[in-house]
Amino acid sequence: MLSIYGVYRSRASRNYWLAGELGLPFVSVPVVQTRRVDDPHAADAPLNTQSPEFLAVNPTGLIPCIDDGGFVMTESLAINLYLARKHGGPLSGQTVTEEAEMLQWTMWAATEVEPHAVKIILALDTNAAESEAGRLTIRGAAKALKTCFRRFDQHLAATGHVVGDRFTVADLNVAEVFRYAMSQPQLFDAAPNVKAWLERCQARPAFRAMMETRAKELE
Template sequence: MLTIYGVYRSRASRNYWMAGELGIPFVSVPVIQGYRLDDPAAADAPLNTLSPEFLKVNPAGLIPCIDDGGFVMNESLAINLYLARKHGGPLSGQTITEEAEMLQWTMWAATEVEPHAVKIVLTMDRNGAESEEGRMTIRAATKALKKAFALLDNRLAATGHVVGDRFTVADLNLAEVFRYAMSQTELFDAAPNVKAWLAACQARPAFKTMFETRTKEAQ
């Protein structure tokens, strides 16, 4: 049985979505980020990334983390690549070149897109857009993302998917990274293929189920 450690309002959302797409059973263990708590070591503190019992599972103290029959790993995007490879089906690579492309695009999203996109979502979540410093942060991040949006827009022009001609783990991984920039509508208006692709990804039943649970989760 797959166990996913992490709250839905974290990068664990990617793994909950993936499990839903694959139709595999899983156990969810809510683990909140320690920095969100005034005193993560308090006796009444919820299970968090600094809790001794969680650190026994993942000494790195990071969420998400999975335990798949005794195999423990973290890093949300890597977890999804692992789950796709293990369970197969259309979400996984059907050839070695498809697998290579899925790894390439996932690493590209993690290194070239997420560092900028996450600045946007964190600034927005903290109402930082109301300050001059926050607006400057968002403007800089948005400017830095224009090249990535253009590159992906061109990639999607042929089939509407990142790899091959179907929805795969590469689409899921990238969709969760690009979601962080959704508040910056000008980026999507300038990249219509990206805009249509993200809407299609988020229209999938497994995403809707994940996001509904995420919305209901306490902040």
């Protein structure tokens, strides 16, 4: 049985979404980020990223991670590539070239898009956006993302998908990164192919089911 460690309000959302797409049975272990706990070492503290029980599974103290029949793995986007490859089907690469492209676009999203998009999310989550410094951070991150949006918009113009002519794990991985920038509608308005693609990804039943569960979690 697959176990997914991490709350839905974390990057574990990516793994929960993919498990839904693949129809995989899994056990959710709701490990909370330490920053969300007043005293992570208190006797009544919820299971968190510094809890000894979790560190015994993942010594890095980061979520998400999975335990797939004794195989423990971290890094949300890499986990998805592994699960798609293991279980096959249309979400996985059908050729070596497709697998390479899925890895390429996943790495691109992680290294070129996510660092800037995360700055926006953190500024909003900490209410820093209400300060001048926070507003400058968000504007700077959005400006840096313009090139990424433009390049990706051109790529999607051909087939509307990240790899091949169908929804794959690459679409899911990249969509979850672009979700972090949704507070900046001007970026999507300037990249209509990206906007339409993300709307299609987020209209999928497995995404909606994941987000419904996410919405039920405590802030």
